[in-house]
Each structure stands twice: as C-alpha cells, then as structure tokens.
Amino acid sequence: MAGKLSISNFIQVTLLAALRGLADVNTSALAFFADEVPIPSNYGDYGIYTGPDGVADDFGANSDAYRIAVSVFSQSPNIMSAGGYLVIIPRKASAPATAATLLGTGPVDLTKLTATDYKISLAIDGGADADITIGAIDSTSLLTATASLNPYALETAGATIEVTGELTAALITLKSDTTGATSALTVGSAAATDIAPALKLAGSATGAATGTERLKDAILRASALVPFFGIISTDKPADALFLETAKTIQTMDKLWIVGSPTVGDIKGIFTTILNAGLTHTRCLFYSSSADDAFDFAAGYAGRGLSIDFSGFNTAHMMHGKEIVGMVADPGMTQTVLTDCKNAGVDFYGDFGVPKVFTSGENQFFDQIYSRLAFKLRLTIAGFNFLTTTNTKIPQTEEGMNGLKGAYRKVCKQFVDAGVFAPGTWLSSTTFGKPEDHYRNIAGFGYYIYSMPISSQSATDRNARKAPATYIAAKDAGALHSADVSVMIEA
Numbered sequence: 001m002a003g004k005l006s007i008s009n010f011i012q013v014t015l016l017a018a019l020r021g022l023a024d025v026n027t028s029a030l031a032f033f034a035d036e037v038p039i040p041s042n043y044g045d046y047g048i049y050t051g052p053d054g055v056a057d058d059f060g061a062n063s064d065a066y067r068i069a070v071s072v073f074s075q076s077p078n079i080m081s082a083g084g085y086l087v088i089i090p091r092k093a094s095a096p097a098t099a100a101t102l103l104g105t106g107p108v109d110l111t112k113l114t115a116t117d118y119k120i121s122l123a124i125d126g127g128a129d130a131d132i133t134i135g136a137i138d139s140t141s142l143l144t145a146t147a148s149l150n151p152y153a154l155e156t157a158g159a160t161i162e163v164t165g166e167l168t169a170a171l172i173t174l175k176s177d178t179t180g181a182t183s184a185l186t187v188g189s190a191a192a193t194d195i196a197p198a199l200k201l202a203g204s205a206t207g208a209a210t211g212t213e214r215l216k217d218a219i220l221r222a223s224a225l226v227p228f229f230g231i232i233s234t235d236k237p238a239d240a241l242f243l244e245t246a247k248t249i250q251t252m253d254k255l256w257i258v259g260s261p262t263v264g265d266i267k268g269i270f271t272t273i274l275n276a277g278l279t280h281t282r283c284l285f286y287s288s289s290a291d292d293a294f295d296f297a298a299g300y301a302g303r304g305l306s307i308d309f310s311g312f313n314t315a316h317m318m319h320g321k322e323i324v325g326m327v328a329d330p331g332m333t334q335t336v337l338t339d340c341k342n343a344g345v346d347f348y349g350d351f352g353v354p355k356v357f358t359s360g361e362n363q364f365f366d367q368i369y370s371r372l373a374f375k376l377r378l379t380i381a382g383f384n385f386l387t388t389t390n391t392k393i394p395q396t397e398e399g400m401n402g403l404k405g406a407y408r409k410v411c412k413q414f415v416d417a418g419v420f421a422p423g424t425w426l427s428s429t430t431f432g433k434p435e436d437h438y439r440n441i442a443g444f445g446y447y448i449y450s451m452p453i454s455s456q457s458a459t460d461r462n463a464r465k466a467p468a469t470y471i472a473a474k475d476a477g478a479l480h481s482a483d484v485s486v487m488i489e490a
Helices: 052-059 064-073 142-149 152-157 215-223 239-250 269-275 290-304 334-343 365-387 397-417 434-444 458-462
Strands: 029-034 047-049 085-090 101-103 118-124 130-135 159-166 169-176 184-187 203-206 230-233 255-260 281-285 346-350 354-357 446-450 469-473
Touching: 029 064, 029 215, 029 290, 047 052, 052 064, 052 085, 064 085, 064 290, 101 184, 101 203, 118 152, 130 142, 130 152, 142 159, 152 159, 169 184, 203 239, 215 239, 230 290, 239 255, 239 269, 239 281, 255 290, 255 365, 269 281, 269 334, 281 290, 281 334, 290 365, 334 346, 334 354, 365 397, 397 434, 397 446, 397 469, 434 446, 434 469
Parallel strands: 029 085, 029 230, 230 255, 255 281, 281 346
Antiparallel strands: 047 085, 101 169, 118 130, 118 184, 159 169, 184 203, 346 354, 446 469
C-alpha cells in the first residue's frame, strides 16, 4: 500500500540508456558498377544481393551483372563468409556534366598551417600554371579556415577548396568552378610557401561532359548512398582516367580490383600504378578476352574479400588460390609471367593445376586488405570508446588506459585471425622503452604506447585531446615459396 510520502526520499533510481556506437566497416561488401539497365522500373540507385538469384531477377540471366554475381558467389569462402554482400550500382546513362575534382590523400590538421604567405600552384581549365596567393589561414574554426583557403585570388582564378571533417582532421577537396570535358585541374609546385603538400593535394583531374557516367564519378556518388569496400566493374577506363580513378580510390580506404586482357597494360598503365604507389588498385591480367578478365576480377574479389577478421585463424592470402569457374589463362608464358611479377600484376596460371600467382611487387593483396581493415576497425573502436559513455573519460592515465584497451581488443582480434603474430621486431624504429617494445612484439605480436599525460601541451590539454598513441604490430607474413637442398650419400 502506498504511503503519503514518496520513497524517493530514501532512494532514487535513474535508468540510463546505452549510447549508440558505430558498427565495424563491412570490409567484405563488394560493389559492382554495372552498365546495364535494371529490369524493374523502380530499381533505384542500387540493389543489395546475397546470392546470384536476385541478380537474375533484376538484370536477366544473360546479363553481365548475373555472370559477375555467379563468379563472386561461386567462390569458397566468399564475401558471405564474412557477412558481406554484393551491391550493384548502375552507372547513369545520361549523367550531368561534372567538374574536375581532386581529393586530398588524408586528413589535415589546419591548426598547423601557421605561415602567413601560403601559395598554391594551379593550372585550371587548360590555362597556364600559375602561383595563386592564399595567404594566412585563420584556424579559429572550420568555417574561418575554409574562408581563408578561398581568397579572392583563388575565386577569380576559377577554383574552390572545399573542407569537411574537423579542424584538426579536415578532408580537403579541390574543384574547378566549371564542368564538362574542358574542366581540368593540375596541382604544381609553388615557388613560395607551397600549401598543396600541407593540404595533401597533388596530381591532375578532369571533368566530364554530359553522357555516360564515368566510373570515378559513379564511385564518388555511390559512396554517399551505400556502404561498400571492394570495387569491380566491366568498364576499364582509358589510361588517363584509370590513373585518376586509382588516385581517388587511394584516398577512400577502398580496394579496386580490375582485370585486363591487354598485354600492353602490364608494362603500361599497370606499371604506372605500381610506380605511383597506388596500392589500393589491384591489377589483374587474363589474356583471352575482356569478359574473362572481368570474370577473373569478380572471382578474385569474391575469394579475396572473404576474411572474417573477428574469427580465429581466418586470414588468408591470394597466392596459390583457385578461382572457381575459371580455367587457367591459356595465354600465359614465362615471359608474360616475368612481366607480371615485375609490375605487381596478379594472374591465373597453369602450374599443373590452375593457381593465382602474385609477386607482391605492389604489395600483396592480403597485406593491403588486412591493413585497411585494421585501420578502419581501430577508428571505430576509438570512436565508440570516446562516445558511448554516459559520463566522461578523464584526461588522465586511467582514461588513456581505457582508450588503449579499446585499441588492444582490435590488435588481439587481428592476432587471433592470423593477420599479426608474435615475432622479432627488426626495424630500428621503436617507441616507449625499447625493451617494452621488443618484449610485447615477441610475446603478443603488437605493442601500444601513448605519450604521458604529464607531457601534454596546454593547447592540447585545453582542447581535451588525447596524447599521441603509437601502435606497432608484427605481420604474420605467409609462405609463398620454398627452396630445398638435398644431400644424398651413397
């Protein structure tokens, strides 16, 4: 029976709702950019599939999309083994004209731009290369920094710098103010204080006229619509756009897997990709036809993007693997094999049985795939730790231990999966106490160290910024070949 006075005078109970965090990025989600028109009139911008049957319904059993889907889902394991899916994104047949667009290659701390005489060297829309005065950067806020990066001189020259993200981790995009095939940008080297390297801007870009959507533009458009990690397409762009697309993907923490039947591409655009360090573009060669090269890329993607990083001993490599549904490339010779090895191009050869061969010259597929997955999971783990508490995380060593604990879970996950492993640290670079560094790598396969809270600057402390954290990990590596010496005595 209730009394006249509330029992809250004795005790109060408050129910706290759990704050939401982010799920890990699905690094087994594969996007196929199709040139075919879907059968349903209400298809929309994309469709998600967990098997080929739905693709046959939407595109027809004789379509490229269905053939690609069969190649992807026929592999064992495949993207479904790690919770992935296939997303099909039709390219627009009558896309509007686009502007030349250059993406910065990584986040920029705008508070570090302290010079007063910044310039940027640009050739815009076919004009001559010229140094454009930017001047000083007002880093009071993201808004003031964006305004200072777009002075009158840049505005009148015909380009715009767009800024997203945070003041200390800003993402920079440089755009021409015009659109169409004549829209073009080239970043040069300014004679005075060059701001382009600080903004992580380099290279060239072109726009596109109205018509079939370029693969690069389709990727940029779709990235805002649906999550995906891997990219395949039956469109292999011409060399200049191929390079531009590869540079764009390098900034996006995604992997583009592209096949070619043209032997000249090995020493041509594929070697250019290697020399430019564009490791997020994985180049494959299959000589018999364009369709076979695309099927090889699809099967390779289906098999390659199948690692369940939350599993035990699930990491794999592509060297020596078989692609279900593919026969060995009948056009492979030792000469072509050598050219592929030198260019970092993977192929499917007849070694008595058909096997994928990869030289690792442009790094191995599993290295790039696993390191991107590790980076993305560390990012999510740090974000979730900082944002899913109902109180606050103290700016103390105790608080830092919690943050490092979140990173430690990811590191252990990757050891369990077989990506990292205990071993001997061979680099001369260490952090923290060297003996701690060596002991942790030998015992656990990773080492996490943060600068002491007591060493923080007043600026960082007032900004409630965590001290710099460093992580070292030992790659488990893989056995791809072996030499055997045999001595027989009579």
